[in-house]
Structure formats: C-alpha cells, structure tokens
Amino acid sequence: xxxxxxxxxxxxxxxxxxxxxxxxxxxxxxxxxxxxxxxxxxxxxxxxxxxxxxxxxxxxxxxxxxxxxxxxxxxxxxxxxxxxxxxxxxxxxxxxxxxxxxxxxxxxxxxxxxxxxxxxxxxxxxxxxxxxxxxxxxxxxxxxxxxxxxxxxxxxxxxxxxxxxxxxxxxxxxxxxxxxxxxxxxxxxxxxxxxxxxxxxxxxxxxxxxxxxxxxxxxxxxxxxxxxxxxxxxxxxxxxxxxxxxxxxxxxxxxxxxxxxxxxxxxxxxxxxxxxxxxxxxxxxxxxxxxxxxxxxxxx
Numbered sequence: 001x002x003x004x005x006x007x008x009x010x011x012x013x014x015x016x017x018x019x020x021x022x023x024x025x026x027x028x029x030x031x032x033x034x035x036x037x038x039x040x041x042x043x044x045x046x047x048x049x050x051x052x053x054x055x056x057x058x059x060x061x062x063x064x065x066x067x068x069x070x071x072x073x074x075x076x077x078x079x080x081x082x083x084x085x086x087x088x089x090x091x092x093x094x095x096x097x098x099x100x101x102x103x104x105x106x107x108x109x110x111x112x113x114x115x116x117x118x119x120x121x122x123x124x125x126x127x128x129x130x131x132x133x134x135x136x137x138x139x140x141x142x143x144x145x146x147x148x149x150x151x152x153x154x155x156x157x158x159x160x161x162x163x164x165x166x167x168x169x170x171x172x173x174x175x176x177x178x179x180x181x182x183x184x185x186x187x188x189x190x191x192x193x194x195x196x197x198x199x200x201x202x203x204x205x206x207x208x209x210x211x212x213x214x215x216x217x218x219x220x221x222x223x224x225x226x227x228x229x230x231x232x233x234x235x236x237x238x239x240x241x242x243x244x245x246x247x248x249x250x251x252x253x254x255x256x257x258x259x260x261x262x263x264x265x266x267x268x269x270x271x272x273x274x275x276x277x278x279x280x281x282x283x284x285x286x287x288x289x290x291x292x293x294x295x296x297x298x299x300x
Contacts, residue, residue, distance in 0.1 A: 008082070
C-alpha cells in the first residue's frame, strides 16, 4: 500500500545523474531523514510500447531483492501527473564507471559483478518479469560492491502462451537477434542476450560471429517477420571462441552458451549461475571487497 504520498518539495535535488527509459533521475536529499536517494520523475506518456509510469511503479512495488534497485516510496508534485519515484541511491552506473576507471576489473571482480546480475535476472524471471532493456548503463553499483538492475520502464510481465509485444525494445546495440528479426512473442531469453554478448550488435555482425541461423538449430526462424528483409551471409561456423580473450574452458562455455544459442535454446539465468566458471579459480570476490571509485556522477 502506498498510503498518503509525500510531496516532492520535501526532497532537495542535488544533481542530474541520468535519464532512463521512462524518466529523468536526480540525486537528491530527503530533508526529513538527510538520506541521499535517487529521485526519478516518471513519464506518464509511454504506456503503449513500454511498461509506462504506472506499470513501472506496480512492478517495483512487488520487487524485493538485493540485486534489484529498491523503490522506497512514491511522492507527488504540484499536479496529478507529476509523480516521482524515490529509489535507493547507488554511487555508480557501470557504463560511466567503465569509461572512467583507470585499470580494468580483475577476473574475480568481473565474476562478482556477473553473479549479481544473474541473481537479479533469475529473481525477475522466476517472478515472470522480463526487463527488456538490459545494458551496462542500467546496471548500478553501490560503494559496498552491490550491483543492482535498474530502469524498469520497458519491463513487462509475461505468461504462457506469451502475448505479442513490440520488438522495438532494448537499445539497438544490445538487441537480441530474434528482436532484430521482428519476433513479437518475447520470453526471458531476450534478457539473456546481454550477459553473453554485450558488444555484439546488428544482424550481419551477429552472423559473422555466431554463424547463419537455419531451421535445424532455430525452428521457426524462416517465418520470423523480418527475415525476408535481410540477405544473410553464408557463415557455417561459429567463430565466437576466436573472438574471446584466452581463458579457461568454463569461461568460454559460459559466454558461448547464452550467445551462440538461438533463442529457443539460450541458457537461462539459473543455467549460468550453475556454470563451473564461477567455481574455478580465481573465485568471485565478495561484493564488499570490490574496489571503490570516485563518484563521477555526483559533481554538482
């Protein structure tokens, strides 16, 4: 229950930290508690192609998991459609962090981040929720090393049989191949494209890397709405392993399974969490042992 909503005037806006699918986000101070929070002004005009402001609020009120951004309360502005979400504040987003960090994460730290993302995805998918816009700028991290999935403006619940949804979700560079080819029935598999292949984009590059799909490995492929609009190169081999950095077999298999599989066979978050990649050395570090970084987003 939301109860009686407070006024946004009880929050002091400090600086802009982002603009998500469904609204603008500021770092703010709760003047009653002196707590630093993220204050998101929700857009109420995008219900058609996305979850919309009301839908995002409904979803976030249901979600309670360490690796999902926390909705603390909903506050209101001066008029009926002026709605703000008060979210738990995270000091970093992974996109700006990766741009500004001086040295890359170690393998143990990478495993720590991936584990947390997969745990958040497993929780969402077990609750029949598809994020539909998973990318590094929507992955936040606190100074205690806790990674949280954010921005549920395009998220949707799903059921069986799946209902048609617009394929024009997820930032283009992160879009799974079935979305690029016009598939309208969406499942949790579209969220699993990013953990395996966040740098792979556009159909031709996907084919070069993973091989040309066909009915044998992807039943129903030839009937996808936009297949006829593409002339796919003939690439009989999967070249993924040649484009990954040298490493242990388990790591190669973890990245290969989500990435190279057509959507009917793509690994689930649970499958990935059970991978031997996370059990071989170096083991994932604990979140609290993750390094801290300057707060680039907090410059006033």
